[in-house]
Amino acid sequence: MNYILFDGPARTQLLPFTFTRPVADIRIGILTIREKWERYLDATTSTVTEDYLSEKFPMIEMEENIMINASFIPNLKLAELVMDLKENQALFHGDHMVAFSTKDTQDDIDFTTYEHLDYNEETLYIEHTWDIFSKNDLAIRADFELLTEGRKSQPIPSSNNVLDTHQIFIEEGAKLEFTTLNATSGPIYIGKDAEVMEGSIIRGPFALCDHATVKLGAKIYGPTTVGPHSKVGGEVNNSVIFGYSNKGHDGFLGNAVIGEWCNLGADTNNSNLKNNYAEVKLWSYQTENFAKTGLQFCGLMMGDHSKCGINTMFNTGTVVGVSANIFGSGFPRNFIPSFSWGGYSGFSTYLTKKAFEVAEVVMKRRDIDFSEIDKNILEAVFDLTKKWRKDAS
Structure with missing residues (x-):
C-alpha cells in the first residue's frame, strides 16, 4: 500500500x-x-x-x-x-x-x-505550536519504547551518576563521562555518536538525538528534546530543538520550540512565565492576532534559520519567524516576522541576498549544501510574509 x-x-x-x-x-x-x-x-x-x-x-x-x-x-x-x-x-x-x-x-x-x-x-x-513542547513528555515516552524494545543499551560508563538505569538507553558511539542522569521522572535517550560533556545534569524525560551535544555543565529539565547535530548548554526546561541548531552557552530556554539552523547567542534568555502569572497569549498566523494558549508557562517559538545576538532577552510568549536576525538590548516585540533585522529599537527587512549568504556558510559547516530548492523555499516564505514586516519597521 x-x-x-x-x-x-x-x-x-x-x-x-x-x-x-x-x-x-x-x-x-x-x-x-x-x-x-x-x-x-x-x-x-x-x-x-x-x-x-x-x-x-x-x-x-x-x-x-x-x-x-x-x-x-x-x-x-x-x-x-x-x-x-x-x-x-x-x-x-x-x-x-x-x-x-x-x-x-x-x-x-x-x-x-x-x-x-x-x-x-x-x-x-498536534494542533498548535505549543503542543510540540506541552505534549513532548508523552511523545518521548512513546518513542523510547518504540526505539528500544527488544534492544540492549550500550553500557553506561562508571564515572556517571545514574538513577533508574533501566530507563536510560545509550546508542552506539555515544560519549558521556562524569554526568548526572536522573531517569526516575522519565526515560533518557542518548543517540548515536551524541555526547554529554562533563558536569551536565539531566532529568528525564530527555532525548539527545544522533550527533547532538550537551555542553559542559548544562542543566536540563525534561521533557526536553535536542535534535540531531544540535548543541545545547546552560539551562533548558521542557523545550524541543528540531535539529542543526545551537544554544551553546549559558542562558535559560524554557517551554520553547526552536527550528533548524538557529543560533542563540551567549546568555540569551527567554521568559516562560508572566510577572502576573496570567495565561500566555501567542501570535497566531491564522487569525493574525494574539491567541490564548491556555498555558501559564509558554516561552519562545523560533522558525528555521533565525539567529539572535549575545544577551538577547525574549519576553513570555514570543514568536520569531523564519530567517530573522535579532540583536541589541531590551525586549524585542512578542511577534517578530520572518526576514526581520533588528531588535528593541525597531526592525528593517533582512534581504534574501544577505540571509542566503549566512545560510550557505552555516550549512556548509555541517557539510550540507544550501541548494537551489532551499533558496526557492525561503524566497517563497519571504514573499508570503511581506505583510507582517510592514508592521515591524
Missing part, C-alpha cells in the same frame, strides 16, 4: 515551523512525525503539502493510496487501523479525519460516499 501524509487543517496554526517543512517533518519526542509513521507502517511515505514545498517534499501517488493526517502521532493500534482501511473508508477521531483510503485523484474525492469509521481511544494530536 502507498501511504501519503497530508498537512491537514492544523498547518496554519503550526507556523512558523510549517513555513519550511510539511507537518509530517515536525520533531516531537525523539523522532519526527514522519519517522514515527514509517516505523509503525514499515513503509516509506510521501507528502501532500504547499506547492512551494512540493519539490523538496514530493507526493508519490499510485493507483491505491492511504492518506494520513500528519497532525496525528501514531501508536500501534492507530497504525493497524490505518493499514486495515479499505477503499472508500475514512477513519475519524472525533471531528478530525485521521486517514482515508482511495483510488481517486485528489480533486475527485467525494467524502459523502465514504464509510466513516471511528477511533475513540486517546491519541496525540
